Amino acid sequence: SSELTQDPAVSVALGQTVKITCQGDSLRNYYATWYQQKPGQAPVLVIYGKNNRPSGIPDRFSGSSSGNTASLTITGAQAEDEADYYCNSRDNSANYEYVVFGGGTKLTVL
Amino acid sequence: EVQLVESGGGLVQPGGSLRLSCAASGFTFTTFEMNWVRQAPGKGLEWVSHISSTGHTIYYSDSVKGRFTVSRDNAKNSLYLQINSLRAEDTAIYYCARCIGDMATNDYWGQGTLVTVSS
Numbered sequence: 001s002s003e004l005t006q007d008p009a010v011s012v013a014l015g016q017t018v019k020i021t022c023q024g025d026s027l028r029n030y031y032a033t034w035y036q037q038k039p040g041q042a043p044v045l046v047i048y049g050k051n052n053r054p055s056g057i058p059d060r061f062s063g064s065s066s067g068n069t070a071s072l073t074i075t076g077a078q079a080e081d082e083a084d085y086y087c088n089s090r091d092n093s094a095n096y097e098y099v100v101f102g103g104g105t106k107l108t109v110l
Numbered sequence: 111e112v113q114l115v116e117s118g119g120g121l122v123q124p125g126g127s128l129r130l131s132c133a134a135s136g137f138t139f140t141t142f143e144m145n146w147v148r149q150a151p152g153k154g155l156e157w158v159s160h161i162s163s164t165g166h167t168i169y170y171s172d173s174v175k176g177r178f179t180v181s182r183d184n185a186k187n188s189l190y191l192q193i194n195s196l197r198a199e200d201t202a203i204y205y206c207a208r209c210i211g212d213m214a215t216n217d218y219w220g221q222g223t224l225v226t227v228s229s
Binding site: 035037042054084098104 | 145147154155156157160169171172205210211212213214215216217219220221222
């Protein structure tokens with residue numbers, strides 16, 4: 001099965017912009033989906049499809065993709081954005097569908 | 111309000127079995143595909159299984175194939191995960207999640223149920 005690779009940790013100064021990346025072969029064919037997870041909580045969907053935000057997700061969150069790399073950008077990071085961020089995508093092998101997650105990126109807001 | 115509530119977790123010995131349940135409410139359960147996703151303590155998210163809205167199409171991760179069985183009862187708005195031949199590495203919080211768009215996009219998640227495999 002395929003893999004998605006994320007940097008384990010990223011930091012950003014309060015109010016600055018940060019890009020979290022996700023690399024993998026599946027991203028050449030499928031969009032990445034991004035989730036935010038805070039300690040002790042279930043994941044929350046933040047970006048899906050080309051660049052779609054669910055209701056309630058601030059517009060400082062945006063997504064993009066190029067080749068085998070997808071990115072989640074937070075423009076003007078806030079203290080409450082400190083969390084783990086996971087990407088995932090669908091993929092298939094021999095007509096069998098599956099979902100793959102990245103290892104997650106711990107975002108620290110300084 | 112969309113709600114997903116998992117239950118059925120607990121402490122089980124290696125080789126044992128459990129049946130996890132996920133009760134759905136606040137939406138038309140019969141029209142949504144569903145996933146099970148797990149998270150080992152201190153680790154990342156791992157997709158476990160996917161089931162179509164009718165239950166006719168099912169997929170599993172390689173790590174659980176042959177040991178786990180996903181099912182749903184649309185009349186009861188419920189999703190299930192039968193987990194057999196449990197191993198220590200199956201210890202995790204198990205989440206059910208609603209799919210939108212494609213099987214990788216989960217817009218609502220339950221709070222999870224903890225499965226601990228230990229002797």
